[in-house]
Amino acid sequence: MTILRVFKSRPVVAAAAIAAVVAVSAPAVAHRAWMLPSATVLSGDDVWVTVDAASSNDLFYFEHHPMRLDNLAVFSPDGKQIKAENIATGRYRSTFDVKLSESGTYKMAIVNDSLFASYRVDGQVKRMRGATPEKIEKEIPKNATDVRVQEVQSRMEIFVTQGKPSDTVLKPTGRGLELTAITHPNNLVAGEKAEFRLLLDGQPAKGVEVDIIPGGIRYRDKLNDVKVKTSDDGMFSFTWPEPGMYWINAGVRDDKASYKDAQRRASYTATLEVMAP
Amino acid sequence: MRLMFSAALSAVIVVPASAAEMKVSVEIPRMTVAEYHRPYVAMWLEKAGDPKVVNLAVWYDIKLKQNEGAKWLKDMRQWWRKTGRELEMPVDGLSSPTRAPGTHEVTFDDAKLAGLAPGEYQFVIEAAREVGGRELLRIPVQWPPKPDAEGKAKGEHELGAVSVALKP
Numbered sequence: 001m002t003i004l005r006v007f008k009s010r011p012v013v014a015a016a017a018i019a020a021v022v023a024v025s026a027p028a029v030a031h032r033a034w035m036l037p038s039a040t041v042l043s044g045d046d047v048w049v050t051v052d053a054a055s056s057n058d059l060f061y062f063e064h065h066p067m068r069l070d071n072l073a074v075f076s077p078d079g080k081q082i083k084a085e086n087i088a089t090g091r092y093r094s095t096f097d098v099k100l101s102e103s104g105t106y107k108m109a110i111v112n113d114s115l116f117a118s119y120r121v122d123g124q125v126k127r128m129r130g131a132t133p134e135k136i137e138k139e140i141p142k143n144a145t146d147v148r149v150q151e152v153q154s155r156m157e158i159f160v161t162q163g164k165p166s167d168t169v170l171k172p173t174g175r176g177l178e179l180t181a182i183t184h185p186n187n188l189v190a191g192e193k194a195e196f197r198l199l200l201d202g203q204p205a206k207g208v209e210v211d212i213i214p215g216g217i218r219y220r221d222k223l224n225d226v227k228v229k230t231s232d233d234g235m236f237s238f239t240w241p242e243p244g245m246y247w248i249n250a251g252v253r254d255d256k257a258s259y260k261d262a263q264r265r266a267s268y269t270a271t272l273e274v275m276a277p
Numbered sequence: 278m279r280l281m282f283s284a285a286l287s288a289v290i291v292v293p294a295s296a297a298e299m300k301v302s303v304e305i306p307r308m309t310v311a312e313y314h315r316p317y318v319a320m321w322l323e324k325a326g327d328p329k330v331v332n333l334a335v336w337y338d339i340k341l342k343q344n345e346g347a348k349w350l351k352d353m354r355q356w357w358r359k360t361g362r363e364l365e366m367p368v369d370g371l372s373s374p375t376r377a378p379g380t381h382e383v384t385f386d387d388a389k390l391a392g393l394a395p396g397e398y399q400f401v402i403e404a405a406r407e408v409g410g411r412e413l414l415r416i417p418v419q420w421p422p423k424p425d426a427e428g429k430a431k432g433e434h435e436l437g438a439v440s441v442a443l444k445p
Contacts, residue, residue, distance in 0.1 A: 041351055043350040043361070043362070
């Protein structure tokens with residue numbers, strides 16, 4: 001439904017996108033997708049983290065759908081991709097383990113970069129998710145009408161450090177919406193200000209609204225979310241009020257899709273742990 | 278490791294002092310709990326505005342096989358963030374086993390204190406106990422010290438009375 005509404009208003013959005021990137025408010029998707037590591041700051045030689053991954057209303061409770069882990073990539077401190085172990089998907093959550101055999105910062109990312117198409121055939125609306133350009137050309141019938149294609153780039157990340165934090169895995173790829181750390185994501189402490197830069201295709205993403213929500217929603221009445229806007233150089237800062245896990249999310253929509261005439265929707269999500277002082 | 282530690286010290290070397298001594302008394306409280314583990318304890322000197330610290334002592338489970346005791350070092354979370362995560366524990370002259378409940382006296386001499394730049398320091402002690410709590414105490418320390426300088430603090434749960442006595 002949401003998607004259809006987006007398409008109907010597309011000419012307007014596309015026009016605006018010529019001037020600037022259009023910030024999309026976070027609740028474009030009804031549920032929040034997240035990964036939750038068992039720990040982010042670790043010591044010792046033979047340590048593991050286990051990670052839950054799900055999409056749900058409340059953070060960080062698995063009560064809706066497990067996260068698909070097909071596109072999970074785990075990077076060790078030297079930037080090499082390593083294997084996640086014990087991958088499993090249950091009714092409400094997926095889970096995997098990572099052995100931290102090196103000292104430094106690890107990154108776990110679920111990145112989706114694909115096309116979403118909708119079209120009408122014989123009066124019926126059809127949808128195609130996770131599509132490639134080839135699949136669209138091949139599988140959408142020639143008699144289809146109202147063909148709309150959207151490029152969806154989503155990136156969800158967590159960071160975990162054994163020993164001294166390192167920077168190799170923090171390098172942006174230059175594609176989609178990404179976070180670069182001025183403050184290391186495993187060096188966050190309540191009461192201190194953290195600074196980050198949001199990039200879109202490797203360039204500062206300005207004027208993008210970043211939604212910051214502390215975990216533990218189930219046991220309070222208010223969401224306690226904070227929205228901060230990135231500056232002209234893509235920067236935003238935030239002073240963590242309390243220790244705990246935080247969910248941060250931002251999204252943009254523009255017409256810079258790699259597929260012809262498609263609209264692009266890019267989002268970034270991270271779960272960050274803020275330690276007690 | 279020794280290298281990193283020496284670097285931390287040399288950063289503050291200005292005036293060589295001699296026969297300096299710091300006597301620290303630490304009370305580990307006796308607990309009546311179902312599961313007791315001796316606390317991990319870290320002590321260090323820090324100076325406002327200086328990210329480098331002078332590590333004095335780290336008491337942890339150094340005897341566990343395969344250095345398994347290092348897993349809980351991060352529970353001394355300020356020490357871990359300030360300096361612990363930069364070290365490869367155990368470190369000679371720094372690490373030693375955990376201590377039983379009671380009062381313990383430790384003396385730090387020239388090896389640790391020589392070359393301490395004059396100024397206002399904080400003696401910091403942080404204790405973290407497995408399945409228990411964590412506590413941090415600070416005692417202001419001036420260097421070089423006045424004769425018979427002493428500072429005291431009292432913990433509430435993981436640490437008892439702590440005192441620092443200094444000799445120039």
